[in-house]
Amino acid sequence: MSNPLLLPELRSLLADKNETELREMLSELHPASVADFSEGLSVEETWELLSLAPIERQEEIFTFYPHSKQEQLASGVGRERMSSLLERMSHDDRVDLLKQLDDEVVDNLLPLVAKAEREDIRRLMSYAEHTVGSVMTTDYAALPPDVSVDDAVARLRRQAPAAETIYFVYVVDKEHHLLGVVSLRDLILAKSGAIIRDLMQSDPVSVQADQDREDVAREVAKYDLLAIPVVDSQNRMVGIVTHDDVADVVKEEATEDFHLTAAIAPLTKGYGHSGIWPLYHRRIGWLVILVFVNLVSSGVIAAYEDVLAAAITLAFFLPLLIDSGGNTGSQAATLIIRALATGEIQLTQWWKVLVKELAVGISLGLTMALASAALGYFRGGVEIGLIVGLSMLCIVFTTNLVGVLLPFILTRLKVDPAVASSPLITTVADASGLLIYFTIATWVIDLPTTS
């Protein structure tokens, strides 16, 4: 939505060629705001405005335009401007940008891009989402093994302007097989006559382009790397992933886990860029599935309908008991899921965690039982107090156990344990909580049993 108050002002600044003020605005406002109020400009005007910002800024603003505006900017009269922007951008960023556009627009655009760049784009775009290839860049610095340090530094000087980083330089043979890595630090410290082959670290940590991008994040974090080389199945170097892209992967994966935990299918474009349909679509699936899972709880209530009718005071404590169960289970599951995701605990340590959590579960259960027994007593006397307290103890203990074990079991079954964990555990907690509550109630007070 364009801001009608600012648009005329912006237009007049453009007409007056008031570059100072426009540049200032471009650098000071959030790219989202710039996109917001420049949306009403024509394609020509928009490119005129964008060209005043540094390349990275142009790209950021571009990503904040709605899809239709992006398509306009990249087709028709905008094609030429777009292609020259693409030629100057870093190799991984431009692929990210192109992925936002429709295939047809990209196909019309690419012929205008220089051939070498075009092939690079095609290669990078061919990697599937969530693979290492989809986050890597091809503009890395490389050296043959048999040059001297002096020669190497001279070569690096030539490669520096185009390379994403020159702090790690990859040593490759003529067929581009990855032989080793040498840091600029080592080059600076080495004697000028030394040969790269003797200086390099052989067999460096690397990842394959078709691996999961989470693997890259794990390796980079483990070895505190600045960049990691990416190879194909023949150990030929095809790119690098740098620390800032790894940071983005870590952030996106955490966001995905947050969403999964709340039963939201991962959004491809982030919340800010997602419209009503994707948001609906990603949420409704699990909501409807959970309705049916919830029928188990309804079934338990139906089975004990007579019990409930005979002692309607029991209904008073229903939300309290099932929610406490859900809360306890979610807490436990969240702790385990996150600890597994960060590698803080291993799958094989499940028994150790179990022993610890049995003790935690008992302690939590006893405390909660005391609190709720008191409430039960005030509300309905000794019997109700006993029922509520005892139920709470069993529910908290059980749901804690479910919350602890479920992530281990799901991980073992190669299912992401974050998937819908909180609502799923809440639902399981409901059903088991109701069962425990009604069973204990029928024991303690003389009520009609299940019909």
Place this chain on the structure above:
Amino acid sequence: MSNPLLLPELRSLLADKNETELREMLSELHPASVADFSEGLSVEETWELLSLAPIERQEEIFTFYPHSKQEQLASGVGRERMSSLLERMSHDDRVDLLKQLDDEVVDNLLPLVAKAEREDIRRLMSYAEHTVGSVMTTDYAALPPDVSVDDAVARLRRQAPAAETIYFVYVVDKEHHLLGVVSLRDLILAKSGAIIRDLMQSDPVSVQADQDREDVAREVAKYDLLAIPVVDSQNRMVGIVTHDDVADVVKEEATEDFHLTAAIAPLTKGYGHSGIWPLYHRRIGWLVILVFVNLVSSGVIAAYEDVLAAAITLAFFLPLLIDSGGNTGSQAATLIIRALATGEIQLTQWWKVLVKELAVGISLGLTMALASAALGYFRGGVEIGLIVGLSMLCIVFTTNLVGVLLPFILTRLKVDPAVASSPLITTVADASGLLIYFTIATWVIDLPTTS
């Protein structure tokens, strides 16, 4: 818990001085496993084993020992070994290590550490948790402004072995005021006679040591920095934070948000290192608070007890309706909380989000209403179908709205919106869901009104 099967084997390897096999084991096993089965060794034996590993590995293994073992290793006969390890470690890592120990042990240990290092440790340890100072390191590379590139590279060669990074070099005056930054890339590309002052980027992005560590993460991500300089209130340089430490901060903050969302107070040591008491302690608080918040729901049920008693079939749909409300609210809140945390949406954009979510809420509500009306019809006929469907529509719409708005309101009130968000919203959803359900039920069927 030590593994009694492996301990004798380990002891015999140590006695035989079989360093090859021990080193192999140290590098191949996870530090946690090494800590696990070497726990039974004496202090002397443990240090003998540790000294075979590289420094970083020693430190990792150390952190996996239980507290009591760590104290033993750092006091008595272990003091000397520990102090020499501390002298060789990087400045930020050793402070992290010392923070795990009791003050008394640290006080006994520090006199054995070289004076300059000791003062550095004291200074770094004095920063409060969650500040920039607590994650920075003091071993950075610095240059005066008036040296030539050649001279600068020569100085860097001398600083390189001790510095955490030499890829960014900070230009400071005699009083250590931060004047600028120059990258090693720029130094390599510059003419050898050029003066640093002309080459450096002035007024670099920096953070203050007492700022929140989250600020560092945000700045580093924004500018894709490798390292960021840390200054005091007089702009005197006191340290740097490097990209790998930023990655740790991001990971820890995400973990904290995961825990907060599930109503767990942040763990100081991570799940793997937390015993039963801290785990109990961090969880019970919110669980008990939520019991009392839940009394609102109980109150609603109590108010409509007669309605429920008169039409006990309504109980069948209780879990379904309140859980769906909770799930919808949690989904919405999670989306907003995460988008606010990653900076994808801004606080000021609340109205834009609201408009979008009104549409999403209606769509979700209508779909869910259809599904549950069908269930209601099968179970209890037209009237029940109508009640359940209509209630579901209102509940999903309302809880979605609550889930969307609550994070904005909490952020505005300077409360972390992640705090207990899921259980809190579930509880609010329960109370409002019950109220909606019973109100609609009393409208549709001729039931006794609230007594």
